[in-house]
Amino acid sequence: MPSDKKGRILVVDDEADIRESLDLLLTSEGYAVDGAENATEGLDRLESSLYDVVLLDLMMPDRSGMEVLDEVRRRDRQIPIFMITAYGSVESAVRALKLGANDYFTKPWDNQKLLIEIERIIAKSRLEQENIHLKKALKQRYSFPNIIGKSDRMQTILDLVARVAQTRSTILITGETGTGKELIAKAIHANSTRAEQVFIPVNSGGLAPDLLESTLFGHVKGAFTGAIASRKGYFEIADRGTIFFDEVGNIGLETQAKLLRVIQEREFMPLGSGETVRVDVRILAATNSDLRRLVEEGKFREDLYYRLNVINLILPPLRERKEDIPLLVDYFFDKFCKENGKFLGSDGRSILKFESEAMHVLMDHSWPGNVRELENAIERAVVLAEAPNVPVDVLPDQVLHASGIRIRRDASGYLPADASLFEIVADFERRKIVEQLEASNWSQTEAAEALRIPLSTLNQKIKRLEIAIPKKSDKR
Ligand SMILES: Nc1ncnc2c1ncn2[C@@H]1O[C@H](COP(=O)(O)OP(=O)(O)OP(=O)(O)O)[C@@H](O)[C@H]1O
Ligand SMILES: [Mg+2]
Numbered sequence: 466m467p468s469d470k471k472g473r474i475l476v477v478d479d480e481a482d483i484r485e486s487l488d489l490l491l492t493s494e495g496y497a498v499d500g501a502e503n504a505t506e507g508l509d510r511l512e513s514s515l516y517d518v519v520l521l522d523l524m525m526p527d528r529s530g531m532e533v534l535d536e537v538r539r540r541d542r543q544i545p546i547f548m549i550t551a552y553g554s555v556e557s558a559v560r561a562l563k564l565g566a567n568d569y570f571t572k573p574w575d576n577q578k579l580l581i582e583i584e585r586i587i588a589k590s591r592l593e594q595e596n597i598h599l600k601k602a603l604k605q606r607y608s609f610p611n612i613i614g615k616s617d618r619m620q621t622i623l624d625l626v627a628r629v630a631q632t633r634s635t636i637l638i639t640g641e642t643g644t645g646k647e648l649i650a651k652a653i654h655a656n657s658t659r660a661e662q663v664f665i666p667v668n669s670g671g672l673a674p675d676l677l678e679s680t681l682f683g684h685v686k687g688a689f690t691g692a693i694a695s696r697k698g699y700f701e702i703a704d705r706g707t708i709f710f711d712e713v714g715n716i717g718l719e720t721q722a723k724l725l726r727v728i729q730e731r732e733f734m735p736l737g738s739g740e741t742v743r744v745d746v747r748i749l750a751a752t753n754s755d756l757r758r759l760v761e762e763g764k765f766r767e768d769l770y771y772r773l774n775v776i777n778l779i780l781p782p783l784r785e786r787k788e789d790i791p792l793l794v795d796y797f798f799d800k801f802c803k804e805n806g807k808f809l810g811s812d813g814r815s816i817l818k819f820e821s822e823a824m825h826v827l828m829d830h831s832w833p834g835n836v837r838e839l840e841n842a843i844e845r846a847v848v849l850a851e852a853p854n855v856p857v858d859v860l861p862d863q864v865l866h867a868s869g870i871r872i873r874r875d876a877s878g879y880l881p882a883d884a885s886l887f888e889i890v891a892d893f894e895r896r897k898i899v900e901q902l903e904a905s906n907w908s909q910t911e912a913a914e915a916l917r918i919p920l921s922t923l924n925q926k927i928k929r930l931e932i933a934i935p936k937k938s939d940k941r
């Protein structure tokens with residue numbers, strides 16, 4: 466029984482009896498065999514099915530076997546090809562081998578030798594395929610070294626990133642500020658076939674509309690006042706690479722129309738130019754606003770929205786994947802200890818550890834600024850740390866305040882004997898603020914002035930220290 470397992474062989478030869486005898490020989494050995502009676506049919510079959518070996522006749526009426534060989538190799542096919550010909554000469558043999566044929570047989574061929582060579586080349590190319598496959602698998606597993614996240618939500622995202630990276634699909638990355646949208650966009654680029662080409666981030670919101678257009682599409686000399694020389698736009702510079710539209714919701718409606726055209730047609734006209742420029746650019750976009758709502762409000766083109774939203778990666782806020790916090794903390798400890806050259810162990814990793822109270826605060830905080838906020842908090846902690854055990858008070862105010870750190874008290878309202886320095890300081894701070902507020906008749910503006918701190922800081926401290934402000938009627 467011929468089987469795909471042993472191997473599929475394509476015989477391209479215009480002579481029916483050659484095809485038949487090869488078919489007979491190979492099928493009896495257990496190979497699956499297809500025949501093609503001319504070059505065109507052979508190339509079609511190679512396009513539509515997978516073969517392990519091609520036996521290719523050198524002389525055919527429509528195109529020579531040499532041309533077919535050249536064509537197949539140009540399509541970058543690694544498929545093993547054996548040339549077969551009655552007109553075997555040393556020159557054509559050498560030429561065929563140069564063009565990438567794997568071996569050469571003259572009619573009448575030696576059946577045993579042919580079978581051995583076929584078996585050998587199949588085994589070899591399967592091994593190579595397997596190696597390529599293994600390398601790919603390895604690459605995929607380790608290709609996001611700078612993206613931390615073992616939570617199911619992040620794993621799902623990373624899985625998707627690995628799968629879409631190789632395609633040319635436009636991808637819309639959404640998520641709150643600091644969730645890693647740009648990081649993911651870069652990872653998509655780095656894992657794509659365009660990795661060697663440029664990645665161009667465009668801060669869509671940061672530029673005035675006219676400036677954005679000339680930045681994107683370029684302009685010719687004299688296109689507008691001040692255009693003293695022609696300039697290439699990002700789209701042209703990004704040709705064969707990736708362009709990343711950050712905060713895509715901020716792009717004005719007019720520029721949106723032009724962007725739509727580039728996405729649809731992959732072409733555009735530089736400002737002031739009558740000529741279209743064609744480019745091959747992968748487009749990624751990110752936003753932390755609700756594009757759907759902008760569409761409803763008429764601020765964002767619906768057609769553009771659908772074009773961008775082919776694949777949507779939704780990055781979860783940090784508070785919805787808290788199991789990633791300890792990993793991120795370690796990762797950022799390592800990063801900033803290296804940067805600051807302090808608290809490094811002999812393995813090159815950070816030896817810093819948060820005291821458990823600090824770790825509780827980190828886990829409790831809602832992280833409105835997401836990973837960026839955490840990253841900043843850790844950087845600050847590393848800079849301030851004086852010993853490997855990092856206390857809670859190195860955490861920034863807004864983290865402490867939002868977490869509503871509790872000052873413990875005993876039954877009579879005093880601090881407990883084992884109060885931490887943080888509790889002692891907080892208690893003292895609290896008493897001072899209450900005193901001043903009372904003196905200022907609970908006017909926070911006045912109290913802030915007297916304490917010589919900004920009103921916003923006083924506000925934060927009132928919340929963090931849980932100071933109850935009396936209702937109007939209770940005030941003196
Ligand atoms: N999963 C992660 N692992 C490691 N670092 C991360 C992760 N997510 C984000 N970061 C880091 O957090 C910071 C913010 O990430 P990034 O700039 O990609 O966020 P963003 O979603 O684009 O934010 P914004 O909406 O404010 O532009 C960066 O320094 C990034 O490297
Ligand atoms: Mg960003």
